[in-house]
Each structure stands twice: as structure tokens, then as C-alpha cells.
Amino acid sequence: MNALVAVRPEPHRVVDADGNAEPYRYQLSIDDRVALEAALGVADEVTAVGIGGNAAQRCVRSALERGADSGTHVTFEPIEGIAGEKYATVLARVVGREAPEAVFIGEASSLDGPEVAGLAAAKLDWPSATQVTELGRESLDVTVETDFGDDELAVQRKLAIGRQEAVVVSLPAVFGVDSGFTNPDRASMATLIAGRRATIETVELADVAPRESRFSMSVGNATVEQVTPNERWGRGRPPRTGTVEERIYRMLGRGSGESGGAGERIDAPPEEAAERVVAFLRQNDLL
Template sequence: MKVAVGVRPSPHRLIDDGGTARPYRQQLSVADRVAVEAALDTAETVVAVGIGGRPANDAVRTALTMGADRGVHVSFDPIEGIAGEKYARVLARATAVEDADALYVGERAPLMGVEAAGLAAARLEWPSATRVTTIGADDVAADDEFAANELAVQRKLEIGRQEVLGISLPAVLGIDSSFANPRRASLETAVAGRRAEIESIPLEDVAPGENRFSMNVGNVTIERVAPHERWGRGEPPRGGTVEERIYRMLGRDSDEGRSGGEVINAPPDEAAERVVEYLREHDLL
């Protein structure tokens, strides 16, 4: 089985032996380390996919030192963070290009939470399962038989409860952080990972139409807002003094001879009667 794993950088603060805290550094997130570990335990081929700038490339490098077979970096220069739905879309496209049998996504990572798996699955039109704690018929806590094209997985439901199900491949799995403790790779594996070449692919080659700006803001809804007819009267006035423009915006002294506002200099009872009379004349009461 060939598995693609999304790897994302996360800020880590280092504290030396003397207790001095060093500035934050971007490293492979703990949740994605667990996802890589799950892929190493269950797949014959593991492809680490990073999306973004230099920190994403470093995350791919870390996955290679853990034992991943290949590293793919979808490169672009992010403005800040990557919008969640955009990350899922590009990760899905990269997974399709790799022709992988499954996509593993770490849950509760800084960039996105559990929704990353669902959004990527929707893009790929693959089935998905989240909060996965065990993979493989030999390891799940059940004696059920599964079809040849099904992958047995065990997932959390709530505290103290889990379920076992067979999910048809290809599929997307959200790996729960309790799946395993990432082990330290052998020196030989770590050295090979340091020397391995990372395939760099421009963002536009993987997701045509996306750029560093669209990846930052995500999906945008544009809504046309029209001013209130009584108060705004369309475009704001450009000519005249500030006071004159304010009066015209309020509807006073307009060419139509109507007033959008009027100060009533009268006792409260008389002012109230005039307001009621105005409302009745205009069928507003």
C-alpha cells in the first residue's frame, strides 16, 4: 500500500539545560509525526507531502529522517498561514498526482484540526475515517472478516468507546494523536533522510489558479452592499462643503423637495402628534 502523509510545520520553543527558553522554531508538528509513524507501520511506501515555504520543506526533511521513502514539497511563498480549505485542496491534488492508495492526516495540528481529513476526502471523493487509533485486521480489537479491498481501522467514538470498521480503499484517514509514540529512527535511516532529495513542485503545477494570496485568504464571498434609499440616496455627494454634503446625504434640501430628517422644535405632546400624523400620511402606521 502506498500512503501519502501531509506534513505541516509547527512552532516549537526550545529550552536548554540551563532553563533558558530559546525563540520559537518551526518543526514538524507532533500530530503529523504520529501520522508519519502510522504510515511507516502500515504502508510499503510512504510519501511525505509538505505545502508552503521553507518550514514546509524542513517538515518534509524531518519525515524523511523518520523513514519516509520520498518527499514532495509543493512550494510557494505564503503571506502568513494557509487557509484550511486551501491546504486540504492542494494536499488532495498532490495525493492524486502520487496515485496513492491512502492519505493520512494528523489531527489537531496547528494549521488545521480534524476537518483537514474530511475536506481532503471531499476533494478526492474518497471515503474517510477520523480519530483512527489502529490500522490493520491483525491489530484491531475484533474478529470480523474484511473484504480484500477494505482496510480495517479502529477509531475513537468517545471516552471509553471505540468502533471497528472496514473502509474501502482509496481512503483518507485522520490519525488520532494516541495512535503511537513516534520512535527515534536509526542512525542509518536519519542519515539517509538527510541526504535524500526532496522533489519540489511549484504550487501552480499542482493546483492551477491558486497563488500565495488565494492560499492565505481562502474562499471569499463578495457581497454588494447598497446604501439605504432614504439616507444614502445612491452615490455620496461629491460637491459642496462638508456641511452641505452631510445635509444632502440626510435627504435635506434635495432636488426632489423631500426631507429624510427634520428637527421638530415643539413641546413633546405636539411633536408626538406631528410624528403620528406623518406616519399615517405615508401609510407607515
């Protein structure tokens, strides 16, 4: 079985024995390390896919050093973070190019959240299993007596605290791997050296998803139907009608300048002013 694993960066910080903290560095997400371990346990060939800038490329390299057979980097420079639905869109496009039989995604990644697995499955029109805790008939805590072929995979998944179920999923499929699936181990020295020497395929974002840009990847599926300009100073077009004084008042949000303000000034002591306001509200059934 050929598998594809999404590898994403998340901030890590090292604190030494003296309590001194180093600046944050983006490294391969721990949850995606777990997903990589899950894929390596059941697949014959694993491709790691990173989407984003230099941090994503470093994640692909880390996956190669941990045993992935090949790596692909969809490169672009994000403005800030990447919206979950856009990440899933590009990932689905890469899946179309690579044609794997399974996609493994860490569900608890802090970068894109747990929705990526479901969104990617929906875009691919593939079945999916989330919160996966075991893979393969031999690994399950229960016995699966149903016969199934090479195009199906037995999965154990978490339902709630203390409750799990076993299902058989038809391939190709997307698997959202639970963070408790395993504790990722360090790779052997030979695997580490091979991963550092491996070549990463670099693909431009425009070649994978021509309609996406670094802006849409960060903003997500946002649409603007109608824009109403605010004519206050610095928040829209300045007024072009009226006298200079009227324009200044309107730019400052103070009305036309004739009344000097948007409300009514009460020239009275605080107690009397409060009584007049209460009487006005009661008179107009507002209190």
C-alpha cells in the same frame, strides 16, 4: 500499499533549565509525526507532502529523516496561515498526481485543524476514517472475523471517551490519525543520514492548482457579492458634492454640517436631562 502523509509545521519553543525560552521555531507537527508512524507501520512506500514555504520544506525533510521514502514540496509563500479547505484542495491535487492507496493526516494539528481529513476525502470522493487509534487486523483490540482482501484495511477508531469501534475501510481512503495512536520514536542513524541526503521534489503551486494563489490559500473560499463604500474619512471615497464645510462634516461622520451633529443636544442639568430622555422614550413607546 503506497501511502501519502501530509506534513505541516507548527511552532515549537525550547525552554532551558534556567527558564530561558528560545524564539519560536516551526518544526514538523507532533500530530503529523504520529500520522507518519501510522503510515510507516502499514505501507510499503510512504511519500511525505509539504504545502507552503520554507517551513513546509523543512517538514518534508524531517519526515524523510524519520523514514519516509520520498518527499514532495508544493511551494509558495503564504501570507499568514493556510485555510483548511484550501490546504485540502491542494492536497487532493497532489494525491491525484501521486496516486497513493491511502492518505494519512494528523487530526489535531494546530495549523489546519481536524477538518482537513474530511475535506480531502470529500474532494477525492474517497471513504474516510477519523480518530484512528489502530491499523491492521493484527493490531486491533477486537477480533475481526470478516474476510477482506488487499484493497481493504481494518481500522479501530475512537467514538467517545472509553468507546471505540472496529471497521473495515475500502481503499483508496483517507485516514485521520488520532494523536494517541502512538508515541513517535526517533529514527535510526542510518535512516537519518539517508533522509538528509534524499532529494525533495519541488512543485510550484500554480502547477498543482492553477486557480489558487498565495492570497486565496490564506483567505479561503471568501466571496464578495456587494460592496457599499463608507464615505467617512479614510474609509471610502470622499464626498464630491456640497460646500467645503459640508464635505468636511460628512468625512468626519458628523452629518451635513447644518445641525452640527447627528443627535440632539439637551442644555440642562444631568438630572433634568435624564428625566426628559425618559419621558421622550415613554412617549414614543420605546421604554
